[in-house]
Amino acid sequence: xxxxxxxxxxxxxxxxxxxxxxxxxxxxxxxxxxxxxxxxxxxxxxxxxxxxxxxxxxxxxxxxxxxxxxxxxxxxxxxxxxxxxxxxxxxxxxxxxxxxxxxxxxxxxxxxxxxxxxxxxxxxxxxxxxxxxxxxxxxxxxxxxxxxxxxxxxxxxxxxxxxxxxxxxxxxxxxxxxxxxxxxxxxxxxxxxxxxxxxxxxxxxxxxxxxxxxxxxxxxxxxxxxxxxxxxxxxxxxxxxxxxxxxxxxxxxxxxxxxxxxxxxxxxxxxxxxxxxxxxxxxxxxxxxxxxxxxxxxxxxxxxxxxxxxxxxxxxxxxxxxxxxxxxxxxxxxxxxxxxxxxxxxxxxxxxxxxxxxxxxxxxxxxxxxxxxxxxxxxxxxxxxxxxxxxxxxxxxxxxxxxxxxxxxxxxxxxxxxxxxxxxxxxxxxxxxxxxxxxxxxxxxxxxxxxxxxxxxxxxxxxxxxxxxxxxxxxxxxxxxxxxxxxxxxxx
Amino acid sequence: xxxxxxxxxxxxxxxxxxxxxxxxxxxxxxxxxxxxxxxxxxxxxxxxxxxxxxxxxxxxxxxxxxxxxxxxxxxxxxxxxxx
Numbered sequence: 001x002x003x004x005x006x007x008x009x010x011x012x013x014x015x016x017x018x019x020x021x022x023x024x025x026x027x028x029x030x031x032x033x034x035x036x037x038x039x040x041x042x043x044x045x046x047x048x049x050x051x052x053x054x055x056x057x058x059x060x061x062x063x064x065x066x067x068x069x070x071x072x073x074x075x076x077x078x079x080x081x082x083x084x085x086x087x088x089x090x091x092x093x094x095x096x097x098x099x100x101x102x103x104x105x106x107x108x109x110x111x112x113x114x115x116x117x118x119x120x121x122x123x124x125x126x127x128x129x130x131x132x133x134x135x136x137x138x139x140x141x142x143x144x145x146x147x148x149x150x151x152x153x154x155x156x157x158x159x160x161x162x163x164x165x166x167x168x169x170x171x172x173x174x175x176x177x178x179x180x181x182x183x184x185x186x187x188x189x190x191x192x193x194x195x196x197x198x199x200x201x202x203x204x205x206x207x208x209x210x211x212x213x214x215x216x217x218x219x220x221x222x223x224x225x226x227x228x229x230x231x232x233x234x235x236x237x238x239x240x241x242x243x244x245x246x247x248x249x250x251x252x253x254x255x256x257x258x259x260x261x262x263x264x265x266x267x268x269x270x271x272x273x274x275x276x277x278x279x280x281x282x283x284x285x286x287x288x289x290x291x292x293x294x295x296x297x298x299x300x301x302x303x304x305x306x307x308x309x310x311x312x313x314x315x316x317x318x319x320x321x322x323x324x325x326x327x328x329x330x331x332x333x334x335x336x337x338x339x340x341x342x343x344x345x346x347x348x349x350x351x352x353x354x355x356x357x358x359x360x361x362x363x364x365x366x367x368x369x370x371x372x373x374x375x376x377x378x379x380x381x382x383x384x385x386x387x388x389x390x391x392x393x394x395x396x397x398x399x400x401x402x403x404x405x406x407x408x409x410x411x412x413x414x415x416x417x418x419x420x421x422x423x424x425x426x427x428x429x430x431x432x433x434x435x436x437x438x439x440x441x442x443x444x445x446x447x448x449x450x451x452x453x454x455x456x457x458x459x460x461x462x463x464x465x466x467x468x469x470x471x472x473x474x475x476x477x478x479x480x481x482x483x484x485x486x487x488x489x490x491x492x
Numbered sequence: 493x494x495x496x497x498x499x500x501x502x503x504x505x506x507x508x509x510x511x512x513x514x515x516x517x518x519x520x521x522x523x524x525x526x527x528x529x530x531x532x533x534x535x536x537x538x539x540x541x542x543x544x545x546x547x548x549x550x551x552x553x554x555x556x557x558x559x560x561x562x563x564x565x566x567x568x569x570x571x572x573x574x575x
Contacts, residue, residue, distance in 0.1 A: 083540060085535045086540035
């Protein structure tokens with residue numbers, strides 16, 4: 001193939017990829033997800049969770065709370081490492097700290113919802129469930145192995161984030177639930193949401209020709225994972241650009257107050273959500289716009305959210321929330337766009353046969369390859385999802401895919417180095433090993449389920465694993481109690 | 493007065509620095525303001541969460557962006573303690 005042809009094909013593939021990944025159904029997921037991430041960061045005080053992770057916390061409480069903390073507190077990777085160090089040195093110790101370290105990047109709300117929308121709800125749920133269970137397990141195993149090592153807990157307790165009292169305000173909880181509802185309404189694929197209840201036809205005779213032109217520019221090619229672009233898609237991309245500009249001027253410094261750009265940005269965001277929820281079809285007379293259940297659902301959510309924010313939240317909370325949400329967008333979205341585009345380009349070059357041979361079936365080797373790839377290649381947050389989708393399209397089995405998705409956010413050179421500074425090199429290598437083993441295992445389990453293994457067998461398997469973990473908690477709990485008792489007793 | 497901002501470069505840390513500088517200006521206090529971005533050094537201060545603000549060696553805020561009013565009051569307290 002002539003080089004110029006190849007380059008053209010690559011560019012087209014990149015564009016096509018981008019179009020699919022910015023399609024309506026993805027926006028319905030990402031927009032609420034960014035707001036949820038911002039709300040969690042702005043409205044949930046760290047103390048509310050980490051007060052359960054103090055030194056005297058019972059393991060029955062600290063491990064699940066560490067997992068919950070990983071989900072809720074660790075949206076920004078710059079938060080995870082200091083919190084991890086704090087929990088290790090001044091709090092509940094190695095076990096819960098490791099659980100937190102693992103669960104944080106694994107159950108990132110943005111990545112998980114994006115996975116659900118782009119690859120499948122089943123894999124997203126598997127990722128959540130297996131990450132939580134295995135995160136607790138890895139923490140427990142390390143706590144057990146190093147139970148005689150008390151070097152970590154020697155630091156003096158500063159007045160405590162671990163003893164502070166802090167709760168989440170009711171209004172914040174309501175807001176979070178509303179945003180979550182928005183996410184679900186936007187992405188759940190059920191007839192009651194999908195079907196239009198009202199249809200208006202806009203007479204635009206040339207619509208058909210425009211769409212045909214678009215299809216030539218960005219072809220629909222299922223084998224390359226491209227869904228083509230519809231006229232609705234073009235409108236949405238335009239809206240995104242408007243949001244970008246107005247948010248830049250309106251949300252960058254929103255802690256100093258709302259300006260006209262802020263309101264414009266918010267209005268545009270609401271408009272984008274609602275537009276994405278419409279169902280458009282090209283008909284001979286023009287465009288038929290269907291007002292789906294999703295549209296009305298989102299309308300309700302948007303209005304309710306605005307109401308809650310206006311009436312029950314302090315203005316600092318609202319500005320903080322918006323600032324954090326926009327901060328995440330700035331941090332993640334540009335890289336996502338670039339990553340998706342590059343993945344689309346690269347896809348043309350890599351022969352699918354490589355992927356199929358290495359990871360086409362749910363074998364131990366295939367899953368391990370998934371993990372190794374995740375560890376070795378570093379992709380910014382969210383980019384691992386389109387990359388994974390690319391592999392899926394090229395023949396990777398869903399099991400190894402999950403293994404890759406779980407391993408990738410966990411281990412980067414930088415995080416390994418810093419972890420080693422906190423807990424030491426030997427423990428860090430053990431952590432890396434455990435993450436690899438459990439990611440492989442997670443992939444194998446999920447892959448087996450996908451291949452049709454009986455649900456009962458899977459449940460049985462998971463129950464035995466959980467039973468082992470519970471056993472570990474019991475052993476550790478009694479061990480800690482005996483340690484405390486002997487510390488209290490005067491010398492015999 | 494010695495003011496340190498602990499943070500590895502994410503936008504929150506920049507805001508803390510901005511707030512701190514504004515508060516110092518408001519109080520007309522001379523201070524050496526340093527931004528600590530090296531993770532290892534940040535961790536050595538035992539801070540539970542970045543961004544962090546330290547005045548004269550004491551950790552006054554962590555994990556959030558303090559308001560200018562708060563920062564002003566901490567500077568006042570630090571001046572009291574020192575003088």
